Amino acid sequence: MLGLRRRALHAVLLSLLATSLLLVGPRPDPAAAATPLAVAQAIATQNGSGATVRGYVVGQPTASSTVVRSGFPSDYALALADSPGTTATGSMIYVQIPSAFRSSYGLKTNPGLLGRQIDVTGTLAAYFSHPGLTGGTAFALVGGGGGTDPGTPTDPGVPAGYYDAAAGKTGAALATALHGIIDGNRTLTYAQVWDALEVTDQDPANSSNVIEFYSGRSVPKSSNGGSTGNWNREHTWPQSHGGFGTAAGPGTDLHHLRPEDVTVNSTRGNKDFDNGGSAVAQCPDCFTDADSFEPRDSVKGDVARGLMYMAVRYEGGDGFADLELNDSTNGTTPYLGKISVLLAWSAADPPTAAERARNDLVYTRYQGNRNPFVDHPEYADAIW
Ligand SMILES: [Ca+2]
Ligand SMILES: [Ca+2]
Ligand SMILES: [Ca+2]
Numbered sequence: 001m002l003g004l005r006r007r008a009l010h011a012v013l014l015s016l017l018a019t020s021l022l023l024v025g026p027r028p029d030p031a032a033a034a035t036p037l038a039v040a041q042a043i044a045t046q047n048g049s050g051a052t053v054r055g056y057v058v059g060q061p062t063a064s065s066t067v068v069r070s071g072f073p074s075d076y077a078l079a080l081a082d083s084p085g086t087t088a089t090g091s092m093i094y095v096q097i098p099s100a101f102r103s104s105y106g107l108k109t110n111p112g113l114l115g116r117q118i119d120v121t122g123t124l125a126a127y128f129s130h131p132g133l134t135g136g137t138a139f140a141l142v143g144g145g146g147g148t149d150p151g152t153p154t155d156p157g158v159p160a161g162y163y164d165a166a167a168g169k170t171g172a173a174l175a176t177a178l179h180g181i182i183d184g185n186r187t188l189t190y191a192q193v194w195d196a197l198e199v200t201d202q203d204p205a206n207s208s209n210v211i212e213f214y215s216g217r218s219v220p221k222s223s224n225g226g227s228t229g230n231w232n233r234e235h236t237w238p239q240s241h242g243g244f245g246t247a248a249g250p251g252t253d254l255h256h257l258r259p260e261d262v263t264v265n266s267t268r269g270n271k272d273f274d275n276g277g278s279a280v281a282q283c284p285d286c287f288t289d290a291d292s293f294e295p296r297d298s299v300k301g302d303v304a305r306g307l308m309y310m311a312v313r314y315e316g317g318d319g320f321a322d323l324e325l326n327d328s329t330n331g332t333t334p335y336l337g338k339i340s341v342l343l344a345w346s347a348a349d350p351p352t353a354a355e356r357a358r359n360d361l362v363y364t365r366y367q368g369n370r371n372p373f374v375d376h377p378e379y380a381d382a383i384w
Helices: 002-024 030-034 039-043 099-105 171-182 190-202 262-268 297-313 339-348 353-367 378-383
Strands: 048-062 067-068 079-080 092-096 118-124 133-143 206-211 218-220 231-234 255-263 278-280 281-290 291-295
Touching: 039 048, 039 118, 039 171, 048 092, 048 218, 092 118, 099 133, 171 297, 171 378, 190 231, 190 255, 190 353, 218 278, 255 262, 281 297, 297 339, 297 378, 339 378
Parallel strands: 092 133
Antiparallel strands: 048 067, 048 079, 048 118, 079 092, 118 133, 206 218, 231 255, 278 281, 281 291
């Protein structure tokens, strides 16, 4: 019985292997991948050949001579041009977005892609009765933040030049440069934060759930609220350490707001972050005492980088306090501690792919600004 089943499985695997070998076909030309075509070249080469085309996302084609730049109706297509300001459809190539790439490159889901430079590999063939690129097999953002620190894996979502103003700087000059890069962001209302957290903190293994930040539990998105057992909106920089309440701005900034169990959120209260204390109920590997809270190891760096972002983003402008990290456990606005511990946590728990993906989501989908300490964790020691 077992032998028969194993033989049957073997046959299936062999036939799959044969099929995949047949599907491989001619090897791709590595030179084509290394040197992408400009959009003008791609428009002039509509011969059914395969190519990688590099261009700026300038909108979504909805008809042969119509490309919209807002109110994107779907994730099915985008238009590329050699200049981000192009509005003439004759200078654009229309790109079909296969289903596998729609959640990452469709404009309805990712309106922040407008103006970004991307590479698309596909077939040079008409789409919408217009010069096109169809059957895409690879989509990639161009750029990636300069080679200042080859030891740090750079997020491909970082647009080229994003951190140029910070290059070569340290200390207060670096903080000032970063502030200039990340300020002026879009803000959410406190009500919009519910929906945003369901996206940014979704459980990768269950799209109906979010992961509670400190406790690590996967809980239904639908069980948000203020009752025991619900999850709610945790300000990792406590409202009372910044006087911002739930105001649009620091009170709703997704770089430090996270879903957390109501009871655990209440236990954390407005305590500073530090090591030690006794175990926290419903929060494995979390500790607390009278004046501080310690989350589980795998989010220690995430906590630290979110707070470092807050200290640099909020410098006393926009009608809000100048948030600052210090080395105390203090209950006073606008300070939060302890910076020596947060630096150690950031070093011990460096950014993961999941943390970088969250940063990308906040950037592209909600706020239009990035957390520099996720993209460049080395900035932490360069400032503090
Ligand atoms: Ca303490
Ligand atoms: Ca982490
Ligand atoms: Ca500050």
